[in-house]
Amino acid sequence: MTKPRHVSKKTEGKQRRHGLNQFHLELSLIPIPLAHEISPGDSIVDKLLQSLEQQNLTFESDDILVVKHKIVSKAEGRIVDLTRIKPSAHSIAWAKKYKLDARVIELALRESRAVIRRKNGVLITETRHGFICANSGVDVSNVDGGRHALLLPVDPDRSARQLHLELKRRTKIAIPVLVTDTFGRPWREGLVDFCIGIAGMKPLRDDRGRRDPHGYTLHASLEAVADELAAAASLVCGKLNRTPACIIRGFPYESSRGRTGDLLRPPVKDLFR
Amino acid sequence: MTKPRHVSKKTEGKQRRHGLNQFHLELSLIPIPLAHEISPGDSIVDKLLQSLEQQNLTFESDDILVVKHKIVSKAEGRIVDLTRIKPSAHSIAWAKKYKLDARVIELALRESRAVIRRKNGVLITETRHGFICANSGVDVSNVDGGRHALLLPVDPDRSARQLHLELKRRTKIAIPVLVTDTFGRPWREGLVDFCIGIAGMKPLRDDRGRRDPHGYTLHASLEAVADELAAAASLVCGKLNRTPACIIRGFPYESSRGRTGDLLRPPVKDLFR
Numbered sequence: 001m002t003k004p005r006h007v008s009k010k011t012e013g014k015q016r017r018h019g020l021n022q023f024h025l026e027l028s029l030i031p032i033p034l035a036h037e038i039s040p041g042d043s044i045v046d047k048l049l050q051s052l053e054q055q056n057l058t059f060e061s062d063d064i065l066v067v068k069h070k071i072v073s074k075a076e077g078r079i080v081d082l083t084r085i086k087p088s089a090h091s092i093a094w095a096k097k098y099k100l101d102a103r104v105i106e107l108a109l110r111e112s113r114a115v116i117r118r119k120n121g122v123l124i125t126e127t128r129h130g131f132i133c134a135n136s137g138v139d140v141s142n143v144d145g146g147r148h149a150l151l152l153p154v155d156p157d158r159s160a161r162q163l164h165l166e167l168k169r170r171t172k173i174a175i176p177v178l179v180t181d182t183f184g185r186p187w188r189e190g191l192v193d194f195c196i197g198i199a200g201m202k203p204l205r206d207d208r209g210r211r212d213p214h215g216y217t218l219h220a221s222l223e224a225v226a227d228e229l230a231a232a233a234s235l236v237c238g239k240l241n242r243t244p245a246c247i248i249r250g251f252p253y254e255s256s257r258g259r260t261g262d263l264l265r266p267p268v269k270d271l272f273r
Numbered sequence: 274m275t276k277p278r279h280v281s282k283k284t285e286g287k288q289r290r291h292g293l294n295q296f297h298l299e300l301s302l303i304p305i306p307l308a309h310e311i312s313p314g315d316s317i318v319d320k321l322l323q324s325l326e327q328q329n330l331t332f333e334s335d336d337i338l339v340v341k342h343k344i345v346s347k348a349e350g351r352i353v354d355l356t357r358i359k360p361s362a363h364s365i366a367w368a369k370k371y372k373l374d375a376r377v378i379e380l381a382l383r384e385s386r387a388v389i390r391r392k393n394g395v396l397i398t399e400t401r402h403g404f405i406c407a408n409s410g411v412d413v414s415n416v417d418g419g420r421h422a423l424l425l426p427v428d429p430d431r432s433a434r435q436l437h438l439e440l441k442r443r444t445k446i447a448i449p450v451l452v453t454d455t456f457g458r459p460w461r462e463g464l465v466d467f468c469i470g471i472a473g474m475k476p477l478r479d480d481r482g483r484r485d486p487h488g489y490t491l492h493a494s495l496e497a498v499a500d501e502l503a504a505a506a507s508l509v510c511g512k513l514n515r516t517p518a519c520i521i522r523g524f525p526y527e528s529s530r531g532r533t534g535d536l537l538r539p540p541v542k543d544l545f546r
Contacts, residue, residue, distance in 0.1 A: 027509055029300040117544040124544065132460040141489050182496075186459055186545035187405040188467070189538050190477045190497025192504070204463045212512055214418040221414075221512060223455075224463025231465070232505030235524055236300055239485055239494060251508055265462050271390040271397065272459035272545050 030247040031236040040077035045166040048245055059171045066178045066233035068244040072159045078151040104138055107149055111136035130264045133183040156197025157260050164199035176200030180230040193234035195226035198258035303520040304509040313350035318439040321518055332444045339451045339506035341517040345432045351424040377411055380422055384409035403537045406456040429470025430533050437472035449473030449526055453503040466507035468499035471531035
């Protein structure tokens with residue numbers, strides 16, 4: 001079941017006012033701050049709906065919900081007491097050399113299925129899900145000041161799907177959900193948010209075979225819209241402002257069950273492992 | 274001269290209505306379609322202002338302008354007649370093997386300062402500017418159906434700066450300008466837009482040393498906001514809809530001259546060359 005575009009009546013009005021065709025839509029990024037921490041077992045949808053209510057906002061039919069994985073991991077209890085981790089001699093030696101926490105390195109290795117690079121104190125792994133990132137996504141910031149570490153959700157697509165279904169039950173709208181994490185990149189400085197879990201929309205937009213306005217057939221136009229939505233969301237969400245989620249309103253996504261695996265390049269096709 | 278935040282009176286009004294603090298700002302992405310092609314010597318600022326006027330829109334004081342490099346390259350005459358390119362025997366052999374255009378491969382090599390990977394018909398180079406991407410950013414889509422190729426601007430920061438200064442002269446507002454291109458990424462499928470030229474703002478947001486709400490000091494929080502803005506812009510701009518530019522309204526950027534080089538990791542620190 002693929003519906004090509006989701007645009008609310010409000011957005012259509014704005015579109016008509018501007019006399020624009022269907023492609024020329026304004027998008028909005030609406031932050032959803034949470035006043036309180038998420039704890040294991042909490043309903044994230046509950047907290048988000050409360051926050052929106054306080055702002056006199058509601059979900060609309062052309063919304064996408066983007067959620068930082070941290071609150072998902074917290075709600076799912078993916079929290080590890082670092083005092084209970086006994087690092088290997090190898091992890092201890094490597095961590096000592098670069099003044100790192102050996103317990104975090106140990107956890108990162110346990111959460112990985114491959115080490116991609118380990119050099120200069122940087123550990124790049126492939127997680128069990130297939131994401132390639134530093135320390136398997138194991139994080140100690142925004143948890144509780146360094147006593148506990150947070151792991152990625154076991155199955156972020158399943159997490160996104162659960163949020164999607166609960167939202168649908170509560171709002172009667174099928175709102176796509178993205179779960180994101182912050183990764184570094186080869187060659188470029190600075191971190192950017194990426195999609196690690198998706199439900200309700202396709203993560204890629206495939207324009208291959210379509211023609212540009214000059215009649216030239218596009219060959220390489222497979223656009224990672226889920227990663228672009230994740231990066232966009234990061235502009236209003238943040239580590240320091242207790243805003244772990246936002247709405248992206250007006251993006252013409254393609255409905256689908258959604259599968260983050262579509263964003264992962266098969267190792268045989270990859271040139272940078 | 275660093276001003277920390279730029280928020281228009283309109284946006285401040287919206288902010289107050291929602292009872293939010295300074296971090297909880299809504300962002301808008303406003304596409305700027307162009308009815309006609311950009312030709313060498315055209316004033317991009319002129320065309321963008323005309324388009325906005327037709328939509329009854331004007332630039333505001335909390336705007337950032339994002340422009341796809343293609344119109345910048347066209348305006349700057351970075352167009353190459355492919356019939357005049359004589360590829361080397363090596364380029365011909367390699368292109369033939371993978372059914373590619375040897376002239377494009379030849380141009381890509383000429384525009385590069387290093388070949389990072391060449392395998393399975395994929396050519397990843399480091400451009401003279403230091404960007405690592407496929408075919409040195411040489412492009413034949415959205416030019417004229419395959420007869421000409423488009424090169425990246427000679428100095429995209431200078432291009433951004435010129436747009437920034439012309440906009441300032443015309444609108445009396447200092448609006449940061451980003452020039453973007455579409456790149457692939459290691460490990461992940463699909464293309465995403467990246468910042469290749471910047472003026473008027475810092476490309477990175479540095480939260481290192483600040484404390485999260487739990488008192489934990491952030492170590493790794495250097496955020497590539499320029500790349501996130503570029504990726505966000507791509508959600509409303511597109512190859513197929515004649516929309517090569519957009520406004521991002523409401524993002525609290527840090528003013529600065531701006532230097533894309535800050536986004537490029539020095540080769541000695543990079544693990545993926």
